[in-house]
Amino acid sequence: MRDLADTTRWAAIASIAWALALGGCDGPSETATATAGAESATMAVSGAGSSFAAPMFNHWFKTYAAAHPDLSLSYDSVGSGAGIDRFLDGSVDIGATDAPIGADEAEQVGGDFAQLPITGGMIAITYNLPELDGPLNLPRDVYPAIFLGDIYRWDDPRIAAANPGINLPSKLIQVVGRRDSSGTTFAFTNHLAAVSEAWAAAPGVGKKIDWPGGAMEANGNEGVAQRLKITPNAIGYVEAGFAQRLGLPLAWLENRTGGFVQPNVDTGRRGLADGADTPPDDLTRTIPDPQGSRSYPIVTYVWALVRADYGTPEKTQTVNDLLRWILTDGQTDAESLFYVPLPANLAQAALAELDALKP
Structure with a gap:
């Protein structure tokens, strides 16, 4: 007979599974929208894209709309790929992506635009091993091999060697893995390709890839985190805050100097600094394998895609003011949501690029 703890645990798992079933087993619907200030609004601004940054955008929009009751703000957590598509076709005002758009996509915008870094964060490797006592160390030659399917048992000697004393x-x-087109997948595979020649050869880097072996798939960071929550012996990658909020453990990853580092705001900040004292000059530069002995190895910025002209001076100024607030006062609460606020000089560089946009 199960004891009370087992009964409670299995009831919780069943509850989550039922919620996933109602949602198509992939987490929240892609059409789910966080809206603030809609009741008395006279102007609407919409955003869509990155599920990685969705909690941050929801917080920003709720906070900003509370101080601007004439403004309606909405954000759809649909993944970076869909967010880019919606920005390109003009169906949203702001696109959010964890993968900066390339020249081919930029040509489709149809007018001047900018892609501005607005926050930073960490991609955690998280797992469901309820009986594991203590954090799991994953060497940089081991976790790519797990996602390639070359390491397929938890008691593999290569995992065991990095975790002495753990059963x-x-x-x-x-x-x-992710099913949808995802900037989180881009940042994750960009890192895997930097540390693993086998991964670089195939499947390579992309917002959407063909996962090796019998990988399960889900949509959005939300869907992957929830799938991990209900799947014993699973492993996956999500924005670190999603794992933290669901109580999923975060693996300690070996960085390029050989140290095992946990994901937190401090190690994420060091990773985004990439061993330098100043932020990168290129506002769209990615950091696939950060330098620094205390740097967490899988980090990314999130970029906002913003147009120079939104049809009217009023709408253009409204979007500009919102982005200006995000790049200044909006950075204050990033750490409390497990994101990394922009360094002041990087935020200033983004503001300068925003100011350079001319309708």
């Missing part, structure tokens, strides 16, 4: 289960590893 690893004799179970198959279930990989969980």
Whole structure:
């Protein structure tokens, strides 16, 4: 007979599973929208894209709309790829992406635009091993091999060697990846390709990839995190805050200097600094394998795609003012949501690029 703790745990898992079933088993619907200030609004501004940054955008829009009751703000957490598509076709005012757009996509914008870094964060490798006592160390030659399917058991000697004294289960590893076009996937695979020649050869880098082996798939950071929550012996990658909020453990990853580092705001900040004292000059530069002995190795900026002209001077100024607030006062609460606020000089560089946009 199960004891009370087992009964409670399985009831919670069943509850989450039922919620996923109602939502198509992929987490929140892609049409779910966070809206603030709609009741008395006279102007609407819409955003869509990155699920990685959705909690941050929802917080920003709620806070800003509270001080601007004449403004309606909405954000759809649909993934970076869909957010870019919506920005390109003009169906949203602001696109949010964890993967900066390239020249081919830029040509489709149809007018001057900018892609501005607005926050930073960490991609965590998280897992569901309820009986594991203590954090899991994953060397940089091991976690790419897990996602390639070359390491497929939790008690593999290469995992065990990095975790002495930990009783690893004799179970198959279930990989969980993203189904949708995702900037989180781009940043994650960009890192894997930087540290693994095998990964660079195939599947490579992209917002959407063909996952090796029998990987499970889900939409959005929300869907992957929830899938991991209900799947014993699973492993996957999500924005670190999603894992933290669901109580999922965060693996300590080996960085390029050989140290095992946990994801937190301090190690994420060091990773985004990439061993330098000043932020990058290129506002769209990615950091696939950061330098620095205390740097967390999988980090990314989130970029906002913003147009120079929104049809009327009033709408253009409204969007400009919103982005200006995000780049200044809006950075204040990033740490409390497990994101990394922009360094002041990088925020200033983004503001300068915003100011340079002319309708």
